[in-house]
Amino acid sequence: DQQVKQNSPSLSVQEGRISILNCDYTNSMFDYFLWYKKYPAEGPTFLISISSIKDKNEDGRFTVFLNKSAKHLSLHIVPSQPGDSAVYFCAASYSGNTPLVFGKGTRLSVIA
Amino acid sequence: NAGVTQTPKFQVLKTGQSMTLQCAQDMNHNSMYWYRQDPGMGLRLIYYSASEGTTDKGEVPNGYNVSRLNKREFSLRLESAAPSQTSVYFCASSEARISYEQYFGPGTRLTVT
Numbered sequence: 001d002q003q004v005k006q007n008s009p010s011l012s013v014q015e016g017r018i019s020i021l022n023c024d025y026t027n028s029m030f031d032y033f034l035w036y037k038k039y040p041a042e043g044p045t046f047l048i049s050i051s052s053i054k055d056k057n058e059d060g061r062f063t064v065f066l067n068k069s070a071k072h073l074s075l076h077i078v079p080s081q082p083g084d085s086a087v088y089f090c091a092a093s094y095s096g097n098t099p100l101v102f103g104k105g106t107r108l109s110v111i112a
Numbered sequence: 113n114a115g116v117t118q119t120p121k122f123q124v125l126k127t128g129q130s131m132t133l134q135c136a137q138d139m140n141h142n143s144m145y146w147y148r149q150d151p152g153m154g155l156r157l158i159y160y161s162a163s164e165g166t167t168d169k170g171e172v173p174n175g176y177n178v179s180r181l182n183k184r185e186f187s188l189r190l191e192s193a194a195p196s197q198t199s200v201y202f203c204a205s206s207e208a209r210i211s212y213e214q215y216f217g218p219g220t221r222l223t224v225t
Contacts, residue, residue, distance in 0.1 A: 009152070032212050043116070043202050043216030044155070089155060093212055099145065099170060100214065104154035 003027045004092050006103035015112045019077040023090030023103055026071065030092040034100065035064060035075045038087045047088070048075070080110045113138055116217035118203050124223045125193045133188040133220050135203030143206045144186035145170075145214065146178060148199040155202065161186055193224045 005024045013019045023033075031052040036044040050057040050064045050073065057064050063076045077084055090103040119134045137144065146158040147170075157170030161180040175197060177189045186205075190197060200221050204214040 006154075034212060041219070043204070043218050045216065046213045049212060099157050099160050100212070102155040104152060 001026070002104075003030075004090055004101050004103040006088075006090055006106050008106050009104070010107040010109070012109045012111060013080045015082055015110055016079045019075075019080045019084065019108055019110065021075040021077075021088050021090075021106050021108065023073045023075075024071055025073075025092050027092070027094070027101075028071065029094040030101075031095065032093045033064070033066060033073050034091045034093075035062075036089040036091060036102075038089065038105070044089060077108075080108075082110050082112050084108060085110045115139065116203055116205055116215050118201075118217035118220050120220060121218070122221050124225065125190075126225055127194060129193050129224075130189065130191050131193065131222075132190075133201055133203075133222075134185070135187065135217060136185045137203075137205040137215070138184065139205060139207070139215065140183070141205035141207050141215070142183070143208065144180065145204040145206075146176075146186070146188045147202045147204065148172065149202060149219075150199050158188065158201075190222075193222075195224045198222060198224045 034049040035047040037047045038044040066073045087105045087107050089105045091100040116137045142163045145160040147155045156172050159178040161167045164183045179187045200219045202219050203217040206214045
């Protein structure tokens with residue numbers, strides 16, 4: 001049973017446009033959500049997070065939106081740059097007491 | 113600070129051979145984790161250690177053992193490697209007991225023939 005789902009395996013966006021990566025979850029107990037970015041031959045790196053008490057968190061070009069009623073979060077990258085081309089993983093946890101659960105990832109390609 | 117280091121970077125094993133993947137972190141983190149990444153499967157947790165002296169199974173623990181040697185080091189052992197264990201293995205650490213923001217090592221690419 002997949003608790004964190006990233007239904008789009010890949011996404012292509014033109015440089016300068018907005019990239020929107022989506023993530024759905026099934027466990028209503030999740031209260032903290034994160035996005036990680038992974039380049040080939042490297043480990044994932046933390047990008048941005050959001051607590052369930054918020055519906056938006058922004059960090060520079062990256063914004064994460066959380067819709068608790070829909071059990072859905074999204075990562076917006078504006079403007080997209082070629083260096084953003086990577087695999088993005090959504091992850092979730094609850095109570096700070098359980099390990100993160102990761103989605104399968106979405107490969108973003110930003111085309112110059 | 114080196115962050116999280118893993119050795120080796122690459123390894124080829126024959127079926128039935130054993131090996132230990134090493135992981136160390138220099139951030140004084142309490143929790144450490146081992147993941148495997150397979151195409152189309154995302155990151156799956158093998159084992160984790162919430163604090164020094166404790167270890168727990170994750171989603172895919174079969175065929176693996178772990179040792180939390182001290183606060184810095186967390187090793188993953190394959191006693192009898194199988195082709196199904198061909199994967200990229202990542203070690204990670206986090207500050208809090210079980211926490212959110214994990215720091216990952218560069219990975220070990222393991223091939224079992």
